[in-house]
Amino acid sequence: MKQKMSQLTAPISGKTVTLLSVAGLYKSFRMGDSVISVLKGLDLTVKSGEFIAIEGRSGTGKSTLLHIMGALDVADSGRIEYADRNIADLSGNARSRLRNTEFGFVFQFYHLLPELNVLENVLISAMVEHSVRGFLSRRSDLRERAIALLKQFGLENRLKHRPSHLSGGERQRVAIARALMNRPKVLFADEPTGNLDVETGRQIMGVLEKLHQQQSQTIIMVTHDRTLARQADRVLVLKHGKLENAEF
């Protein structure tokens, strides 16, 4: 076990800067009268530029871990250190700021705002970051960046379309573009292909891989698909509330 732990925190060649570290993370849920513990003293270190896949069976707490690391949820106890700060100690507003400027999220069900078109959905992160004046003064730059991202993902002809007019793969690419809009340090992907057919899923994985390889984007992805997980630098398995290195 100790050996496994050392492997979990071991430096990866050429990527030695620790970006995010998790230590002694506990999280449980109350279901009626019973308490279900999903994370039981979990540890993890994420290096800058790493692509980590976390796999595990349904209900093992993969998404919960991702949400806690991404400051969307809170743990019962434990430390999540990012940029020399314990996320668990941050105020609600500071956590929101972190989600807006440092982290990006891609969800299984895309989660796009139905009233906004593709371009607006991508720009929403920038809108959250800036005040009205700030946004308007940088409007053309921000718009240019959003369009560039959408172009990168082959959606340049879909700018004015509403999410309901897009295919699943297109929606997920819009979601990735939105997550990347504010240049996040860490991209959290929660079952990004879980709602897509095999071919489209492969395309989305291709997009993530490309981001990782060409732009050294740090990605933490949760999946239950071992084949997809293998495309990451490191594959970890969440089992009994703790992470282990995957054995292939």
Added chain:
Amino acid sequence: MYKLHLIFKYLRKRRIAWVSLLAVTLCTAMVIVVLSVMGGWLRMFRASFHGLTGDVIVESRSLTGFPFYQQMLGDIEKLPEVEAAAPVIRTFGLINIRNVIRDGVQVIGFPIDQIVKVNDFGASLNRKKNHPSFSLYDDVPYELIPPANKDARKRPGMIVGAGVVGIRKDGEGKLEVPPGLYEAWASLTLLGISGEGSGLDVGDKEVTPYWIVDYSRTQVWQYDSKTVYVPFAQVQKDLHMDAFGEEPARTHDIQIKVKPGIDPAAAKIKIKAIVDRIVTEHDISFKYPIAVETWEESQAMWLGAIENEKSLMTFLFGLISIVAIFMIFCIFYMIVQEKTKDIGIVKSVGATNAGVAGIFLGYGFAIGLVGGGMGLGVGYLIVRYINELHTWMGRALGIVIWKPEVYAFDTIPNTINRTEVLVIVAVAVVSSVVGALVPATRAARMNPIEALRWE
């Protein structure tokens, strides 16, 4: 920025928002219409009744009237606070106009050149608006009008209330003046009022022939439908209230106008002192009870009733506002419920709790502002054209809501008070924000993960 953007999008794309917008619009328009009409009614009531009397009234408590009014008038007019004063006699009589209209009427007698300095009677006239008088017209051949009489031109002139001779608005809202009105004779039968004993002398009636020289339209139904105006000296003589032997001449009222900027209540004290002095001087307090009142005190019963109505109205509008707030609360609760996933999404990209609350409060504010603005427009149009609308409803649908005999005026008030309207729109905005407050707080407190998982 995202708050403004989402508010604008929700306002445009969410049809349920249009329901709340419609609700706010209708509530605002309704309150503006009702408050303008009822408030306008109260203002018209005050203005009209004040316009028909002086600021201060020396009033007899009996039909007998009171004597020494000339002495009182002389002393009152010398007061620096007083602009003008006029004696007025009020009684009842039977009128016969050309043997066509026979009716019981209120008869008001005053020196017209004096009364127009005291109140707004002159403005209610038609042909003699600019030169109010009871004088006959040079171009009317009174001597030749049957029953022809060579002394016809010696008869006094009479001004009739518009309703007495059947002047009413037609279907288009225009006044219909009967032909030959200015060549019509009228005889007025009055009963003498003795200065002694019971007052009315039923065995001593006076029938005086008059010529109708104009009609008065004060817009106060009670006056316009049942009142005729005649020269003071004539009615005083017919009622036997003129000086006779030892008996001094009498009047019923003295109406007094105070100078601009003078408080009638303050002037009343000085006027009362004069009246009391003269009453004491002639020792007539027991025989001729006299009251000195401001016009508001004189009309206290009417004004009090309307003030009560206004209080009731305010209470009802309070209830309406609560209903509106509750309605907006329900709609916003539904919107928040429906947009739960959106709340999770915007929180996942970094929106704060306050920011999420701001979206829904801003949404409520926008609905209040747009709905209030639209309600103001609709309300303004309805109030502006309410008389035309009412006339059309009466003609096309047979619905008559505004009855002059009930509301005292033959036209529905159609003026909008700016301050009232601003308050109403402000209340609409505040109500919308208050209605959105609880749902917005609920949205702000939502856990982003639970919101994202919400189905």
